[in-house]
Amino acid sequence: MQEKIILFASPVFFVLLATEFIVALRRQRHTYRINDAISSISLGIMSQISAVFLKVFVIGIYAWVARHFALFQLSADSVWVWVSGLLLYDFLYYWLHRMGHHTNLLWAAHVVHHQSEEYNLSTALRQTSTGPLFGWIFYMPLAILGFPLQVYVVVALIDLIYQFWIHTQQINKLGWFDRVFVSPSNHRVHHAVNDLYLDKNFGGILIIWDRIFGTYAQEQDAHPAVFGTRKPLQSWNPLWANLEVYQAVALDAWRTKRWSDKFKIWLMPPGWLPADLASQNKTTPFNLNHPVYNPPLSTGMLWYCLAQFTMTMHTTTHFLLSAPSANFASSALYAFWLFAGFWIVGGLLEQKRKFIVLESLRLMLGAAMVVYSPMWFGIVYLPLWAQVGIIGTCLISLFSLGMIVRNSSVSVLHTN
Structure with missing residues (x-):
């Protein structure tokens, strides 16, 4: 629902x-x-x-x-x-x-x-x-x-x-509203990494919970909010965005020697380390004025990524509407296809060479699936115009990608 x-x-x-x-x-x-x-x-x-x-x-x-x-x-x-x-x-x-x-x-x-x-x-x-x-x-x-x-x-x-x-x-401060409800001003504080604002204003609709339990902070004009996390992601990869902290904590849980710490670390605050790891850890002070992550990207590739993202987003609409009546295997395969699309767009935004290859394979596979069967992931029968549209879109996208890559400087592309 x-x-x-x-x-x-x-x-x-x-x-x-x-x-x-x-x-x-x-x-x-x-x-x-x-x-x-x-x-x-x-x-x-x-x-x-x-x-x-x-x-x-x-x-x-x-x-x-x-x-x-x-x-x-x-x-x-x-x-x-x-x-x-x-x-x-x-x-x-x-x-x-x-x-x-x-x-x-x-x-x-x-x-x-x-x-x-x-x-x-x-x-x-x-x-x-x-x-x-x-x-x-x-x-x-x-x-x-x-x-x-x-x-x-x-x-x-x-x-x-x-x-x-x-x-x-x-939207600036809203007077009395800010004192009762969660507002843009209150929530900007919550998203900020400034020492003054860190871990404040947790309310969803009402800010009074923060006032009652001592976690409220007011936005101050003299201290503009800086957004992000204390350990910047520095990636457009949506899979890595979901997994980065799980991996980091899992690695620390594996490395620590005491069994109790292997479980305890999951329940402790971010940044906490067991004694045996803390003694080895060399932390770098957080720089509030660090440059934002913004890798260079050609105009052509930016528009290509925007187009592919938009098409994948609209395809997701069909998935969400059809998933309740589809079998698990079909839904899982469809979801994997969509996840792969967003993941590859993220890699292209980072100008990583391997994602050009993966995108080419995705496009060829998309066209091949429709040629092989008009049943889209075994969920819906595609009429002839839809089949032609999908195949045509894949081929045009493949041609466009090739032209963009050929016109771009190879030196810009990363190999990892």
Whole structure:
């Protein structure tokens, strides 16, 4: 349900993105880079794709707990159930969000949302693909108290959609509103890596939770927010964006000698190391004024990446609409194809040579699949015009890629 509502709300999101972009240009407060926006939106789309396979965590466990352990049977027909459900959900979200910054296991998922060094509405769409694996635990009080599944799903969606508009630098402080609700000013603080702002303002809709529990910080004009993470991702690879912290913590867990530390490290704050590793670790002080990640890219390749990203994004719409009625194997293969598309676009944005080869293979395989069978991933029969369109698009893309590479300086391409 959530995926479909977000899917149909997507045109509104993109209209607002375009509006913010135009406003930023007119004010000469540029906050968009195409490569960064593609990266953020790709991660958001991938999170929706992965959610199709993780519903057991998002919905299944909640429904099971509510059915077997609910203390009360609350009615979805009652207004106070909806209002109290939203308030309780927002309170529980605050604690999930706060622990997401203070626990390696949860930070490994949540870090995705903070990796962008820009702050705009595309950042709001930058979401993790692994968050549902453990995030569900924090919402079990709702199930135990007897809030119906439909109430849980809807209030979760309200809380999520509310947070879209607060990811902007085009709205200044809002007076009394900032003292009660999470606002753009409050949330800019949350995304900042300045010492003054670090790990503050965890609320979803209400900022009063931060005021009550001592995690509130006010945005100060004398200290402009610097966005990103203390360990910059420096990559447009969406798979690496989702896995970087998991890998780093797993390697430290493997290297440490004490068995208790191998488990403890997952529950400790980011940056914590067991004694045997801490003695070997040489940390470099964080430079607040470090240059943002922005590898050079030819104009032709930038437009090519934008075109391929747009086509893959629209293809995802078909996947999300058809996945509920498709078998697991077909859905998994389709999802893999889409993930590969976003991953390759990320590699092309970094000008890595191997991704030119991978993109060429992807295009040839796409055309070959349609020639071999008109059944698109075994899910839908493609009419003749669609078959011709897909094959033609793949061939035109392949030709365009070749022309762009030939006209680009080979020295710009990285080999790794």
